[in-house]
Amino acid sequence: MTALDLSTGRPARRHSLSLSIGLALVGLNVAVALLTLFWTPYDPLNASGGRLEAPSLLHWVGTDRLGRDYLTQIMIGARTALIVGTGAVAIGASIGVTLGILAAFATRLLDDVMAATLDILIAFPTLLLAMLVVAASDSASLWSATLALGLAISAIVARLTRILAKRVLRQDYIVASRTSGTSWPGVVVRHVLPNIWPTLSVNFALQFGLAVIAEASLSYLGLGAPPPNASWGRLLQEAQGTVYTAPVGAIAPGIALVALVIGMNLLADGLRDVGDPTRGRSR
Amino acid sequence: MSALLSVQGLTVRASGKTLVSDLSFSIGSGERMGLIGESGSGKSMTAMAITGLLPANISVTGSIVLDGQEVVGTEDKRLNRLRGVATAVVFQEPLTALDPLMRIGKQIAEPVRRRLVREQGRATRSAVDREVLDLLDKVALPQPERIANAYPHEVSGGQRQRVAIAMALACRPKLLIADEPTTALDVTTQAEILKLLDGLVRETGMALLFISHDLPVVAEVVERVMVLRDGIALEEGAVVDVFSNPSHDYTQTLVDAARMFDEALGRTGS
Numbered sequence: 001m002t003a004l005d006l007s008t009g010r011p012a013r014r015h016s017l018s019l020s021i022g023l024a025l026v027g028l029n030v031a032v033a034l035l036t037l038f039w040t041p042y043d044p045l046n047a048s049g050g051r052l053e054a055p056s057l058l059h060w061v062g063t064d065r066l067g068r069d070y071l072t073q074i075m076i077g078a079r080t081a082l083i084v085g086t087g088a089v090a091i092g093a094s095i096g097v098t099l100g101i102l103a104a105f106a107t108r109l110l111d112d113v114m115a116a117t118l119d120i121l122i123a124f125p126t127l128l129l130a131m132l133v134v135a136a137s138d139s140a141s142l143w144s145a146t147l148a149l150g151l152a153i154s155a156i157v158a159r160l161t162r163i164l165a166k167r168v169l170r171q172d173y174i175v176a177s178r179t180s181g182t183s184w185p186g187v188v189v190r191h192v193l194p195n196i197w198p199t200l201s202v203n204f205a206l207q208f209g210l211a212v213i214a215e216a217s218l219s220y221l222g223l224g225a226p227p228p229n230a231s232w233g234r235l236l237q238e239a240q241g242t243v244y245t246a247p248v249g250a251i252a253p254g255i256a257l258v259a260l261v262i263g264m265n266l267l268a269d270g271l272r273d274v275g276d277p278t279r280g281r282s283r
Numbered sequence: 284m285s286a287l288l289s290v291q292g293l294t295v296r297a298s299g300k301t302l303v304s305d306l307s308f309s310i311g312s313g314e315r316m317g318l319i320g321e322s323g324s325g326k327s328m329t330a331m332a333i334t335g336l337l338p339a340n341i342s343v344t345g346s347i348v349l350d351g352q353e354v355v356g357t358e359d360k361r362l363n364r365l366r367g368v369a370t371a372v373v374f375q376e377p378l379t380a381l382d383p384l385m386r387i388g389k390q391i392a393e394p395v396r397r398r399l400v401r402e403q404g405r406a407t408r409s410a411v412d413r414e415v416l417d418l419l420d421k422v423a424l425p426q427p428e429r430i431a432n433a434y435p436h437e438v439s440g441g442q443r444q445r446v447a448i449a450m451a452l453a454c455r456p457k458l459l460i461a462d463e464p465t466t467a468l469d470v471t472t473q474a475e476i477l478k479l480l481d482g483l484v485r486e487t488g489m490a491l492l493f494i495s496h497d498l499p500v501v502a503e504v505v506e507r508v509m510v511l512r513d514g515i516a517l518e519e520g521a522v523v524d525v526f527s528n529p530s531h532d533y534t535q536t537l538v539d540a541a542r543m544f545d546e547a548l549g550r551t552g553s
Contacts, residue, residue: 172379176447179334180394180454181367184359190393194384 019270025263033079042069044076045228052246061252064238070249074256076230081212081260084146084225088211089204091150092157097200099154100161101188104169115162121155126210127217134223142225145218149211160203164196198272205268209261216257232257285351287312287369287457287490288333292345293355295328295337295514302328303514305345312457315484315491317501317522319537320511326494328514330460333492334370335362350457367394368401371451373480375463377443381435387446388431391415394453418449422479441472445479452483458490465500477503498541502526510534 041060042048047067048059055062061070103114121129126149133148168174168191177187218224219233227234232253239249286309295303303325310316318326331337333347335354347354350369354362371394374380382390395414399406419427422445435443444464451459461480465473481504484491495501501508502522509519510531517531529535 172374172376173382175331175336176372176374176380176450177382177393178336178363179366179370179372179460180450181363181365181397182393183363186393190385191382195382198384 016270016273018266019274022263022265022267022270025259026267029078029082029260029263032075033082036075036079040072040075042072044068044072044230052242052249054246055248062246062248064235064249065242070235070252073230073235074232074253077232077235077253078256078260080142080225080229080231081215081257083142084149084215085208085212085264087143087146088149088153088215089208091147092153092207093200093204095150095154096157097161097193099158101165101192103158103162104165104192105184111162115159118155118159118162121152122159124152126152126214130214130218131221131223134218142229145215145224148218149214152214153207153211156207157200157203161196161200164199165192168192168195202268202272205264205271209264209268212257212260212264286310286348287314287350288492289348290329290333290345291347293329293332293347294344295325295332295341296344297341301514302341303332306511306514306516308509308516308519310458310490310492313488313490314507315493315505317493317495317505317508318511319495319498319501319508321496323513324511325514326496326511327462329511330372330462330492330494333460334366334372335359367397367454367456369456370458370460371454371456372460372462373444373447373451373464376467377440377447378435378467380447381443383435385434386431387433387435387438388412388415388419391418391431391446391450391453394450398454414453418453419446421452421483422446422449424449441468441476444468444472444476448476448480448483452487455487456489458492459484460492460494462494463496464493466495466497473500480504498526498537499545510537 045068047063048069049063049067051063051065051067053059053063053067059069059071061074063069064073099114099118103111103118106114129152130145130148133151134144137144137147165188169187174187174191177191182190215224216231216233216236219231220237222234222237224233225231235253236250239246239253243250289309291307293303293306294301306325306329308316318329320326328337328341332343333349333354335357337343343355345355349365352361352365352369354365381387392411392415395418396406396411399410399414415431416427419430424430424442424445430438430442430446435446438446444467448464464480465476468476477500480491484504491505493501493505505522507520508522508525510517510525510533512533517533518525518529525534526538529538
């Protein structure tokens, strides 16, 4: 982030290539998602051309079975993916970090119970867990899918936070800080969270990518956002019947999905290098 | 006059083993006392017991009265108000005693902020910053602004220990506990840090509990010593008396060992 800082004599943090590519891919996705709030090439809900048109200058990615513009739907799908990914990670992070920190401070017995519960939750396939939550809620919606994925992520985040926080709490600087009168909440805010953040943020980025894939899977199964919300998963499912005659309908949302997930993973990789000030030296 | 710290019959046990047994001593305000013994003699256990920060699986019995407050068996919340006010600690290993991800200035600022709030009811940013640079200057660190902006791994071991001392001083404690503060440093740095600590303690008039295995080091900074072995106090008295005329064989062997070491190094006994 910072250029060469002459006043501190510290070497500038080097941007890694993966961070740049990751930022570009994710940034493009965010830009497109924001754009759809104001403008889309065509009306996403009504036909704007012939059925199953091949890509042309008018319709860059062609049209679907009902003559709707594919590019428009993929762009709106980017918005859906971001909403679900961000929402799920936000839910997962807030519940997970809170539980993880509590477990790190809990008595031995309570900690063991929490650890075992989390292990059982994590052993459940994320998708299955999400399907159960969606099935339990009245109707499939963007929010039930987001909530479901958020809960699944929170178990993973809680387990990671617990282990990381316990490791930090054993460090000498925690005792040193305590001897100068820092309270336990103060220790969590000042030392524990900043020290586990580099690892946690990488995990959040990875979970974001996984949530986007899971949302696509749920939509593919008809458990995600219902129409008219365009979702890459539903686009893939709708294109299934015409995959031989009009393969672009399956390829295009597939590429969008892969690009966002790879972007997020590269971003995670890059964050790992940037997040730790002690790391700059060896590179 | 009641002592600043009064330890009576302190016994520390962990999983059936007695680490410190029936230890009693007291330190008056402004007094400098040394606790000597080899590794595992219970010196550090005693220090941690005074701060009330021993893990829950270690049992502490007896009485520790610090600044009029009983420490043993008192809930953590109340003890926390004592920490930093009555005591502050400088640890052996200066690298691990500093948060690796926090700039040095910020680490010193926190105890400064707490003290200013306590003393004046508020702590403005500029007042805290001024005090932090002042403290860095006081522990003789060059270019305080640069050090304040640096991370712990960017400064040397000796400088880190100076930072740790600045953090302890930031609290303006009545009693400074120095737990082997020079052990992890090389000999020249040791001498500098020792001189610094000695000067600061005399200047501020705070009491000092100096923990070390190194006799000459202890003799330099304290007035009174207590010799510990296997958690038992062997003898206690003025530095001169204990070292020139040890009443216990063990103390004699420690003194002899130190003397032999000095001779081997070609140093003249001081």
